[in-house]
Amino acid sequence: MNVDPRDWASSIRAQVAQGFAYLDLLTAVDYPEAQRIEIVLVLLRPGTAEISTVTTSVDRREPRLGSLVDVLPGASWHEREIAEMFGVEFDGHPDPRPLLLAPGLGLHPLRKETVLGARAVTPWPGARSGHEEGASSGRRTRRTSPPPGVPADWLREAES
Amino acid sequence: MGALILYPPDRSGVLRVPGVADYPARVSVYAVAGAPGVRVHVADLGLACCAVEFTAALGRGLLVPVADGDPGQARVLVVSGTVTDALAPAVLAAWEEMPEPKVAMSFGACSNSGGPYWDSYSVTKGVDQVLPVRSYVPGCPPRPEALVDAIVQLAESA
Amino acid sequence: MTEVPRQARGVIALDPVSCTSCMICVRECPDWCIEIDSHTEEVTEPGARRPRYVAVLDRFTIDWGLCMYCGICVEACPFDALFWSPEHDYASQDAGGLVHETQRLADWLSSAPQR
Numbered sequence: 001m002n003v004d005p006r007d008w009a010s011s012i013r014a015q016v017a018q019g020f021a022y023l024d025l026l027t028a029v030d031y032p033e034a035q036r037i038e039i040v041l042v043l044l045r046p047g048t049a050e051i052s053t054v055t056t057s058v059d060r061r062e063p064r065l066g067s068l069v070d071v072l073p074g075a076s077w078h079e080r081e082i083a084e085m086f087g088v089e090f091d092g093h094p095d096p097r098p099l100l101l102a103p104g105l106g107l108h109p110l111r112k113e114t115v116l117g118a119r120a121v122t123p124w125p126g127a128r129s130g131h132e133e134g135a136s137s138g139r140r141t142r143r144t145s146p147p148p149g150v151p152a153d154w155l156r157e158a159e160s
Numbered sequence: 161m162g163a164l165i166l167y168p169p170d171r172s173g174v175l176r177v178p179g180v181a182d183y184p185a186r187v188s189v190y191a192v193a194g195a196p197g198v199r200v201h202v203a204d205l206g207l208a209c210c211a212v213e214f215t216a217a218l219g220r221g222l223l224v225p226v227a228d229g230d231p232g233q234a235r236v237l238v239v240s241g242t243v244t245d246a247l248a249p250a251v252l253a254a255w256e257e258m259p260e261p262k263v264a265m266s267f268g269a270c271s272n273s274g275g276p277y278w279d280s281y282s283v284t285k286g287v288d289q290v291l292p293v294r295s296y297v298p299g300c301p302p303r304p305e306a307l308v309d310a311i312v313q314l315a316e317s318a
Numbered sequence: 319m320t321e322v323p324r325q326a327r328g329v330i331a332l333d334p335v336s337c338t339s340c341m342i343c344v345r346e347c348p349d350w351c352i353e354i355d356s357h358t359e360e361v362t363e364p365g366a367r368r369p370r371y372v373a374v375l376d377r378f379t380i381d382w383g384l385c386m387y388c389g390i391c392v393e394a395c396p397f398d399a400l401f402w403s404p405e406h407d408y409a410s411q412d413a414g415g416l417v418h419e420t421q422r423l424a425d426w427l428s429s430a431p432q433r
Contacts, residue, residue: 101282102245109281119279125353126345148345149279272383272413278349286383288413297409298382298416305322310409 005056009066012041012054016071019045020052026068026078028086030112035060037086041068058088067093085110119147120154189232190223195312201232202311205254207241210268210301214240217304223311234315235262237291238307242270242277243284255291263294263314267307272296324431327387328406331426332378333433336399339373343391343400351384352391353377378423382408383416401430 003011020043029038036057043052058065067090068075079090080099087108090096107114124147146152192198202223204214217223237258243251255264266287269275277283287293297310322328339356355377362369392400403426410416427433 100246102248105245105281107281114281116279116281118274118285122279122350125350126341126347128341128344128354269384269386272416273381275384276349276386278384286413293413295409295411296383296413296416298385299328299406300386300388303322303326303328303406306328306406306409309407313409 001053002055002057005058005065008039008056009068009071012043012068013071015043015052015054020050022046023072023074023078024051026075026082028082028088028110030060030086030110031057032060032112037063037088039065039082039088063087064089064091066091069094084108087111115154116149119150124148124150188225189227190311191226192308192312192315193222193224194308195315198312198315199226199232200311200315201235202238203236203254203258204238204240205251207239207243207247207251208268208270210240210270210299213299213301213304214238214267214307217307220304222304222308234311235259236311236314237262237264238267239264239271239287240267240301242275243287243290244282245284246282248284248287248290251287252290264291265295265297265310265314266293267297267299267310268302269298269300272298275300322404322406324404325402326404326406327389327402328404329382329402329408329426330380330385330387330389330392330423331401331403331430331433332380332420332423333399333401333427334375334378334420334424336397337375337378338397338399339375340396342394342396346390346394348388348390349384349386351381353379375420378420379417380423381417383410383413401427401433403427403430405429 001011022044023041024044025040025042027040029040031038037060038055038057041054043054044050045052056065063086065088067079069079070092076093076095077099079093080096082088083090083093083096084098084101085108101109127147187203189199189201192200204211206214218225235258237255239251255262264287266272270277270283271287274280274283274285278285284290288296295310295314297306299306339354341354344352344354354375356373356375358371359374360369361372389402392402405426408416408418
């Protein structure tokens with residue numbers, strides 16, 4: 001079920017009233033092309049283990065959403081985590097302190113544009129052909145493969 | 161910050177680190193199996209799964225706590241587990257609170273270099289970026305026997 | 319050294335004779351902790367019409383400070399050049415000392431039970 005962000009808290013309240021009272025999962029997904037961040041909430045109905053998945057999308061450029069802590073107190077840490085990892089601000093959160101990351105990190109690491117610095121600048125040992133063929137052998141060097149997990153648009157100082 | 165860290169060892173085995181309330185570190189003087197006469201004063205800063213191997217060394221009798229008031233030949237801070245940038249100040253505080261003479265042991269790939277988290281946005285790439293390390297024990301995790309061997313090595317060089 | 323079970327995964331030993339420097343282990347390693355240097359040599363056998371080119375391993379290193387002991391390199395090696403050994407007593411006084419070169423890796427072979 002996808003809801004308008006303005007109806008987020010009230011929709012969840014209605015779900016809880018219908019018995020979906022157990023907070024199973026609260027997380028987010030970044031969609032840079034669509035300029036939106038999707039918030040995903042999975043609720044369980046205790047006893048029958050029925051699942052209700054509720055999603056909403058917020059604007060990636062200025063992501064904010066009403067907090068669910070009033071409805072589901074257990075959402076507190078999850079919202080703090082989403083705030084750090086995706087930069088979503090939760091209006092009305094009673095304790096919006098950072099939860100996991102070191103102060104001054106200066107980025108939201110689970111946003112897709114995040115560059116993993118170490119992976120971007122470490123020369124990949126597999127990039128070498130292994131056999132450094134001399135001119136005498138007269139054979140072509142093997143095609144080298146790009147390092148795994150490093151998108152082409154990441155800065156690579158090691159290459160020139 | 162008013163940190164109270166319990167050195168010499170206290171029966172409660174609680175290490176109080178600034179920013180981290182009552183960190184459940186094990187602080188004790190140990191005798192080492194297979195190395196008669198070696199007594200080492202160890203504070204285990206267990207941050208992740210490698211700490212289980214420290215417990216295994218205790219459980220299998222490779223390290224035996226002794227309570228005879230012996231100060232030990234070497235005072236060792238064992239950093240076992242993943243040091244994150246958020247926790248690094250607490251690790252440094254624990255080190256600074258430890259009285260001289262002391263050495264630090266990095267136990268396992270995470271505290272050696274970041275290990276599996278070598279490209280992470282939040283993991284310190286080795287505890288040696290925070291404090292001076294005298295002994296690097298490789299492994300992911302290292303066996304409890306590797307801990308004992310490295311401790312004996314440290315005690316002998318102390 | 320304290321005794322451990324023979325099958326323990328303490329270190330990975332290298333058989334430099336079996337290694338063809340194919341780079342598969344280097345590229346499969348999730349931690350990027352293996353490095354291989356090699357070169358190609360021309361071998362002309364008597365009676366052969368054309369020379370053969372043979373890869374010669376110059377240097378094989380594993381950084382044990384980085385390795386997560388997952389064993390993917392052991393599994394991936396198509397030439398059975400890598401083996402688990404139970405040796406574990408190789409703590410180092412400096413981080414660079416955990417980078418082991420070809421000969422040191424080959425020395426572990428004698429204790430590798432699979433070999």
